[in-house]
Amino acid sequence: MSDQTHGYKVGEPIRDTKAPEGPIEDRWDKRRFSAKLVNPANKRKINVIVVGTGLAGGSAAATLGELGYKVKSFCYQDTPRRAHSIAAQGGINAAKNYRGDGDSVYRLFYDTVKGGDFRARESNVYRLAQVSVNIIDQAVAQGVPFAREYGGLLDTRSFGGAQVSRTFYARGQTGQQLLLGAYSALERQIAAGTVEMHTRHEMLDLVISDGRARGVIVRDMVTGEIETHLADAVVLATGGYGNVFFLSTNAKGCNTTAIWRAHQRGAMFANPCYTQIHPTCIPVSGDYQSKLTLMSESLRNDGRVWVPVAKGDTRKAADIPEEERDYYLERIYPAFGNLVPRDIASRAAKNVCDEGRGVGPGGLGVYLDFADAIARLGRDAVEKKYGNLFEMYERITGENPYEQPMRIYPAVHYTMGGLWVDYDLQSTIPGLFVVGEANFSDHGANRLGASALMQGLADGYFVLPTTVGDYLAGATKFGDVDPEAVEQARDAVQQKIDKLLSVNGTRTADSYHRELGKLMWDYCGMERTEESLRKALERIPELREEFWNNVKVPGDPEGLNQALERAGRVADFFDLAELMCIDALHRTESCGGHFRAESQDADGEALRDDENFAYVAAWEWGEDGPTLHKEVLDYEYVKMTQRSYK
Amino acid sequence: MNLTLKVWRQNGPSDEGRMVTYKVEDVSPDMSFLEMLDVLNERLILAGDDPIAFDHDCREGICGMCGMVINGVAHGEQRATTTCQLHMRHFADGAEITIEPWRAAPFPVVKDLVVDRSAFDRIIQAGGFISVPAGSAPDAHSVPVKKDDADAAFDAATCIGCGACVAACPNGSASLFTAAKITHLGLLPQGQPERDSRAKAMVEQMDLEGFGGCTNTGECTAVCPKGIPLDTIARMNADYLKASK
Amino acid sequence: MAVTGAILVLFLLGHMAGNLKAFFGADAFNHYAEWLRTMGSPAVPYRVLLTVTEIVLVVAVVLHMWSAVSLARRAAQARPVKYAAKRKSQANGYATHTMRYGGVIILLFVIWHLLDMTFGAVNPKGFDAEPFDRLVAGFDPSRWWVTLFYVVAMIMVGLHLRHGLWSAFQTLGLAGGRSYGKLKATAALVSLVLVIGFLSVPVGVMIGVIK
Structure with a gap:
């Protein structure tokens, strides 16, 4: 079967995700018991490669090292402590129920499935909720300085619209503290000799031998040398691909290359179109903008969002009288007001800006006003609550948010899609495991606040070390790696580098990346239509063609060459962008982080189509276009409902 | 804003290195320091020159990857601010800015402003x-x-x-x-x-x-x-x- | 550095207290000078304790200087390539930046001071005079430049101690947590008391209170 109009084929559905049968609360226990164990003497002879050192990769490498495997860990930064998990501000969810406010594993599971707009697997999410409690124990034991109350016990807060207080936090730097915990565990294993660390190394290809993932081809970013590292299993923990939009809250180095190359080698890519847009970011100030900075969502607890009633009103905020302001979230969603979920707040901001009522440079911003909060609570109280955020805002914009309203605008923040994995976190390539944001598994179409840190650490500390063992129990029979497979992968990497350096055109890789990002933001961003996606699918191949014929990459393949690194990543973003648009085009429903303008109810709310789209879209790569494999989602425990925030 | 930059250029660990002067025009005060360098690097690439290598990643002041000594002060004179969060509005039009890598024997220079x-x-x-x-x-x-x-x-x-x-x-x-x-x-x-x-x-x-x-x-x-x-x-x-x- | 510095600070406190005897007249001062030599008598022979103290002080000074030199050498090794731009200090505290040259000035002063007051070599009254006479003669208004040198040196000592004393608290690990602020204030206070105490004697001579 094929769908020529959409440019893809439809293949066999995926029937088995390897989740055990039986009551949902017993499944993880069952899997842990059924997983084969590796003899400790053999572990020392088994090699595992972990790419990426964020929460998922760092914790996975450390834990595998503790278990006695021989681990090689890779990151592109100068030290594993810099992975972008470090930037997560808000907190980490866990079903500890320390507050006694009615939280439970089941409730966290329920909230996550519902928050994911019924596009996540029940079995995976339940396990995530179960393991969440162990994460907090582990982190505290490692010395993560979570916020505490005067009694000495851990403080929690409610986050992202949750009705229970289950988010543990370390001021606005929870990601940093958790990552440094994982990093210290990793450094401990490096010192112990179980983990060999390779910093400033970028994975450029995957080695597959006899159908199994058996190694990686990496480039030493300092010397330029192309190296081969072989192993019995490969774990990818290389994060999300939000930088396909050029501007996002991701770090500048975040890229899709590792997972994309794995995809091209046979790993299926699931739900690439699910993108989370965060409503409270600092707006773009000019065309030189290199990244966007997130401001904690908590600001919406006291700030009021508004734009001028009139189009093109260029008066200063203070000069616009009350009756000429449109507090549009309070107007449209009287029940939730400024606290509507992320995607609704984001889309509403886009709509008012599209109407020409946006504020600030380019009209791409809305006000977040604290004047009422300051009048009601006093400046000191506001400062106590948000002082550091106000400072950050002023540092970046040069404007004082105590005196004039903040300007905010949505920005790409997280990608729920990623490489398809089964219950064991194994991709469709045997021996290739994918953890953290790089996989697609637990968040469905939309991730809840404070759940990314939970998933990364659940995968790395608790899930992967068990499931990878089951696979590695057979490692003694894997045999030698086919030298031809290695040669072929190395050649592919070398050819691509040579090609990029030889074009010698007239535009920089960054300028193409910027153009691609703008295109994706306009046509495959907060709101997608068949028309916009078709336009993107027409334009992306043209731009890619131009890139390969006109990009200018200076310097040599040897030595540190940051322009070359960037060009290689941009090249892969083109291919990924195309798949994202195909996925977005084929999914004619709206769900979670994917809003199709054609699929909305009378009030303009996202309208799911459970009858036709309650499945995971897993894409298989092919020279002549992708093939779709559907994994149907069954909901035995949580009843599918349409959400409403009115 | 127009600026004169004096930047440490060093091709590799064994290269001797030297200060090189660059003029940068039309700098917006709202640019971050690194965005200003991005603009310069784009121009250098198109002119066929080697862009200035510098470390950076999150660009929101938390990863710790960026860092340069700006006019003799690590991360520049703005207090409690990483280089990536330093904005050009803190510099005067026509200013001359000296940019050097971290200097310490245990931090050898890898290239230009990048150190180990x-x-x-x-x-x-x-x-x-x-x-x-x-x-x-x-x-x-x-x-x-x-x-x-x-x-x-x-x-x-x-x-x-x-x-x-x-x-x-x-x-x-x-x-x-x-x-x-x-x-x-x-x-x-x-x-x-x-x-x-x-x-x-x-x-x-x-x-x-x-x-x-x-x-x-x-x-x-x-x-x-x-x-x-x-x-x-x-x-x-x-x-x-x-x-x- | 911290330990030898601490010994020297204790010496300075004793030295200052002794100096203040000058305000009680010639006899009190001379008697004090004599007592220094007969300390512990008759159990301990004449001048033994003073000599021991002198040896400890000399060793402390030498080790203090040796520490300073090795710290400076380590610093030079840690930064073989200097910054092209002039490094602008971002920390508050002028005293911090006077440690090295201030230390040299203090050393030169101590040499002069010993020649002046102990050996009398550069003192108008010479070695054979009573200590009190040497003191009064040494700070005679006609020798204003000696007094000026003394004042400059004492200010240097004050600055040296203001940073040095607090730095010693840090190095010995005493200034963690709540004691940080208190010890910083203690360092400033001790330095101030020493400077005032030491300066009061020459000033006293200058204005004729001590004669």
């Missing part, structure tokens, strides 16, 4: 952790921690490992970095069993790396983007002396 800070990782490897394998932790509430201790531990734990302390120290000392970790773990009950051995091993590794000695000048804490307090160094010394008895 792996010495910091080795200091952490020597003992900057609590030995607790995954799966072995007791319930998080089994050990209460005084709020004051937790808060002070957090303050020390906010170190981003950027190396500005070393770059700013007249002695090239890494005491603030090392002390921040020793203080963070030493203030928590979980960190007590390894407290003495940790301090001893980390201080010895720091000396082994070739960092200078601390004379408590306070330059480190003054440039620290996270304002790690100087009393952490006293705590480190106390733990070290106790461990050395």
Whole structure:
């Protein structure tokens, strides 16, 4: 079967995700018991490669090292402590129920499935909720300085619209503290000799031998040398691909290359179109903008969002009288007001800006006003609550948010899609495991606040070390790696580098990346239509063609060459962008982080189509276009409902 | 704004290196310092020149990857600000700006403004952790921690490992970095069993790396983007002396 | 550095207290000078304790200087390539930046001071005079430049101690947590008391209170 109009084929559905049968609360226990164990003497002879050192990769490498495997860990930064998990501000969810406010594993599971707009697997999410409690124990034991109350016990807060207080936090730097915990565990294993660390190394290809993932081809970013590292299993923990939009809250180095190359080698890519847009970011100030900075969502607890009633009103905020302001979230969603979920707040901001009522440079911003909060609570109280955020805002914009309203605008923040994995976190390539944001598994179409840190650490500390063992129990029979497979992968990497350096055109890789990002933001961003996606699918191949014929990459393949690194990543973003648009085009429903303008109810709310789209879209790569494999989602425990925030 | 930049260019570890002058025109005051360098690099690439290599990643002041000495001050004169969060509005039109890499023997230059800070990782490897394998932790509430201790531990734990302390120290000392970790773990009950051995091993590794000695000048804490307090160094010394008895 | 510095600070406190005897007249001062030599008598022979103290002080000074030199050498090794731009100090505290050259000035002063007051070599009254006479003669208004040198040196001592004392608290690990602020204030106070105490004697001679 094929769908020529959409440019893809439809293949066999995926029937088995390897989740055990039986009551949902017993499944993880069952899997842990059924997983084969590796003899400790053999572990020392088994090699595992972990790419990426964020929460998922760092914790996975450390834990595998503790278990006695021989681990090689890779990151592109100068030290594993810099992975972008470090930037997560808000907190980490866990079903500890320390507050006694009615939280439970089941409730966290329920909230996550519902928050994911019924596009996540029940079995995976339940396990995530179960393991969440162990994460907090582990982190505290490692010395993560979570916020505490005067009694000495851990403080929690409610986050992202949750009705229970289950988010543990370390001021606005929870990601940093958790990552440094994982990093210290990793450094401990490096010192112990179980983990060999390779910093400033970028994975450029995957080695597959006899159908199994058996190694990686990496480039030493300092010397330029192309190296081969072989192993019995490969774990990818290389994060999300939000930088396909050029501007996002991701770090500048975040890229899709590792997972994309794995995809091209046979790993299926699931739900690439699910993108989370965060409503409270600092707006773009000019065309030189290199990244966007997130401001904690908590600001919406006291700030009021508004734009001028009139189009093109260029008066200063203070000069616009009350009756000429449109507090549009309070107007449209009287029940939730400024606290509507992320995607609704984001889309509403886009709509008012599209109407020409946006504020600030380019009209791409809305006000977040604290004047009422300051009048009601006093400046000191506001400062106590948000002082550091106000400072950050002023540092970046040069404007004082105590005196004039903040300007905010949505920005790409997280990608729920990623490489398809089964219950064991194994991709469709045997021996290739994918953890953290790089996989697609637990968040469905939309991730809840404070759940990314939970998933990364659940995968790395608790899930992967068990499931990878089951696979590695057979490692003694894997045999030698086919030298031809290695040669072929190395050649592919070398050819691509040579090609990029030889074009010698007239535009920089960054300028193409910027153009691609703008295109994706306009046509495959907060709101997608068949028309916009078709336009993107027409334009992306043209731009890619131009890139390969006109990009200018200076310097040599040897030595540190940051322009070359960037060009290689941009090249892969083109291919990924195309798949994202195909996925977005084929999914004619709206769900979670994917809003199709054609699929909305009378009030303009996202309208799911459970009858036709309650499945995971897993894409298989092919020279002549992708093939779709559907994994149907069954909901035995949580009843599918349409959400409403009115 | 128009600016004159004097930038340290060094092709590799064995190259001698030199200051090179660049004119940058039409700089917006709203640009970040790194965006200003991006603009210059785009121009250099198109002119067929080698762009200036510099480290950066998150560009929101938390990863610790960026860092350069701007007009003689690590991360520039703006307090509690990393280079990526420094904005051009703090410079005058027509200004001349000198940009150099972190200078310290244990931080050899890789290229231009990029230095090798792996010495910091080795200091952490020597003992900057609590030995607790995954799966072995007791319930998080089994050990209460005084709020004051937790808060002070957090303050020390906010170190981003950027190396500005070393770059700013007249002695090239890494005491603030090392002390921040020793203080963070030493203030928590979980960190007590390894407290003495940790301090001893980390201080010895720091000396082994070739960092200078601390004379408590306070330059480190003054440039620290996270304002790690100087009393952490006293705590480190106390733990070290106790461990050395 | 901290330990030898601490010994020297204790010496300075004693020295200053002794100096203040000058305000109680010639006899009190001379008697004090004599007592220094007969300390512990008759159990301990004449001048033994003073000599021991002198040896300890000399060793402390030498070790203090040796520490300073090795710290400076370590610093130079830790930064073989200097910054092109002039490094601007971001820390508050002028005293911090006077440690090295201030130390040299203090050393030169101590040499002069010993020649002046102990050996009398550069004192108008010479070695054979009573200590009190040497003191009064040494700070005679006609020798204003000696007094000026003394004042400059004492200010240097004050600055040296203001940073040095607090730095010693840090190095000995005493200034962690809550004691940080208190010890910083203690360092400033001790330095101030020493400077005032030491300066009061020459000023007293200058204005004729001590004669």
